[in-house]
Amino acid sequence: MRESPKKSQKRQELIQTIIEVVNRFGYENLTIRDICREASISIGTFYHYFDEKSDVVRILFKGIDDYFEDSVQPTFGNDELENILTFVSEYALYCHKSGVAITREISTAPLINTSRNYLSSQRRKLSIIIEGVVTRGQQKNQITRELSVAQIAQMVLVGMRGYAADWAKNEGSYDIVEAVKSHFIVFNKGIKPLDDYITD
Amino acid sequence: MRESPKKSQKRQELIQTIIEVVNRFGYENLTIRDICREASISIGTFYHYFDEKSDVVRILFKGIDDYFEDSVQPTFGNDELENILTFVSEYALYCHKSGVAITREISTAPLINTSRNYLSSQRRKLSIIIEGVVTRGQQKNQITRELSVAQIAQMVLVGMRGYAADWAKNEGSYDIVEAVKSHFIVFNKGIKPLDDYITD
Amino acid sequence: MRESPKKSQKRQELIQTIIEVVNRFGYENLTIRDICREASISIGTFYHYFDEKSDVVRILFKGIDDYFEDSVQPTFGNDELENILTFVSEYALYCHKSGVAITREISTAPLINTSRNYLSSQRRKLSIIIEGVVTRGQQKNQITRELSVAQIAQMVLVGMRGYAADWAKNEGSYDIVEAVKSHFIVFNKGIKPLDDYITD
Amino acid sequence: MRESPKKSQKRQELIQTIIEVVNRFGYENLTIRDICREASISIGTFYHYFDEKSDVVRILFKGIDDYFEDSVQPTFGNDELENILTFVSEYALYCHKSGVAITREISTAPLINTSRNYLSSQRRKLSIIIEGVVTRGQQKNQITRELSVAQIAQMVLVGMRGYAADWAKNEGSYDIVEAVKSHFIVFNKGIKPLDDYITD
């Protein structure tokens, strides 16, 4: 039995509210009671729309994946190094807009949850996007072939998430977008093909 | 009244046991009861040697700081880019030896704890070490001066910790030392002074 | 969001039960578990209706204050010495009806609690009532002016509470109402104005 | 097997220290550890000289009884009303000298302890002393015969202990000796034989 569109819509509304609540309260010490009080719903209602608390984390992750698929990927141009910069800058921007608490949760959440491995599938999405960028970059000779696509893609993701985690740990005390840009300008230099320096 | 050497020694033994336990169980959902059961001591004994649960985290952090101060820093040579590689490789090695759970804890622990800011001081130690390396690197013209010491140091630390977190999230499924080395070979290229390419 | 009348009513019922339980068990060594077992509720339910254990003490005190404000004060007549007798007798009667354990708790509770000074405000209420009686008594020349209002009021309260404590310590082995009456007949003689003996 | 005089003496020394500690720390939240740390003895030593924690309370009570038997009673004169005043004043003075914490403990300790009724016997001592005073007072026609000896003795003790409790609850914020004196001057008026007012 499929769920009614009405229920689905209400759930979406709740998700928006919950995201705001998480940002104000943080996730670590956030209780279902907190969420419900802030969202002005009853505990029963929460459990009517969601199965368990960890659904909230899933929601958070789905948000960033959707954003990249729907809003970031379409803006990619021909310069793949530039696309990497766009990719990581957008990620930083998303963190900035989501706030410290959600960023912390996104960047420290375990890959495999006790009950469901909701992350393994989600996480792949960003990997696939960045792997596409790197593959094309190598084909166009914009990116070194000394390292494999997987290696470079991992470097990008790890660095990017590293900043998200660090920024959240530091309570958003610096401009994450600028920091990430600076870092990946350096990084991009490192993955340029060597002859690039000569011909460019 | 100073603490007896015997008590101090026994505490050290317990710390070793606890570290092993944390690695087997993880920290997040680790309870005092778990620790005590695994270490075959009573709850009372745990509290005889430690003040509170978070002492365990402190212990974990102290370990890595001591290692860098005592064992890594003295091995630094003249080539500061090489020293950066040594630094991050040793960090990766420490993660590898400490195991997944402790690495996760070290890399996701909040910067500021509610009760004591035991991390802010600890965290500075690694910063200071790497900042020294970068400073000397710039002086010797081994590292670009286009970025500030603080910026580059942050890049190193964030990238390094990013790998620790990623590796732990992936349950240690890849060779963290190799991954980190590859990454920082790329990174080091990025922070070489430009003329380096010509004169070198 | 105001609390529902239903919750409020259920809390009142629980309070009644808890008062009985306190009387059977005493307070000093009373645990939440005891209360819940005896009241046939779960621990969670207790904390659903109350914030913390010490709420129970507050409840006990509120009871006696309400009783004096609502039921005793309105019965005061013109003879202020008689009113003192009414006051202390009613207090004794309240102890008698509340039982030994609650009386013990009421009479030995510290004036200032660590977390909230719920007593300082409560305690004032009885003081104010008795000070009013003494003031009027002095104005009507029914009570000596050789001592201040505050002094005499303190004497009444201290004596009265002294009996409550003593009676509770003796496990209610004597008739507290009679003992208090006898005492304050003596006391009242002591605070009559001297000329009273001549003119009366 | 009688205990050695040496052990007995050492115990006496410890008692003195413990009394001081109780006064500084209070009793309610005083742990054996606290006592031992402050008295600079080990926990084992405490249990070598005492059986259990509540021995400390016994010690406190024994102190006041000894004081009255040894130091107060011998000073009694012919005027029994004056002796009552001496009695209660000395009690107040003892409280003053013992400090707030010990006074609180003395005045709120239950009559019957869970393990031993160490108080019932102790408590009788002060009763016996004051009953002697009242008896002689009635014989000399210094005290009314309208009330029984037991009644009047109880009134004195209850009032006196009431002040001790009140003073401790108020953290020693007023002069207990003066307050007690004032109270019992009033009280003494109340227990004078009636004709006394005529003939005196």
Add this chain to the structure above:
DNA sequence: GATGAATGAGCTTTCATTCAT
């Protein structure tokens, strides 16, 4: 005599989850 390491029952409090209304 003196020590203090070791014990573990027991404390208050939290909170995700269920389910009758």
Add this chain to the structure above:
DNA sequence: GATGAATGAAAGCTCATTCAT
């Protein structure tokens, strides 16, 4: 659909007491 009362396992931590050294 919506509610929130009820649950109870489990958490961190305390502390009087024992006993081997």
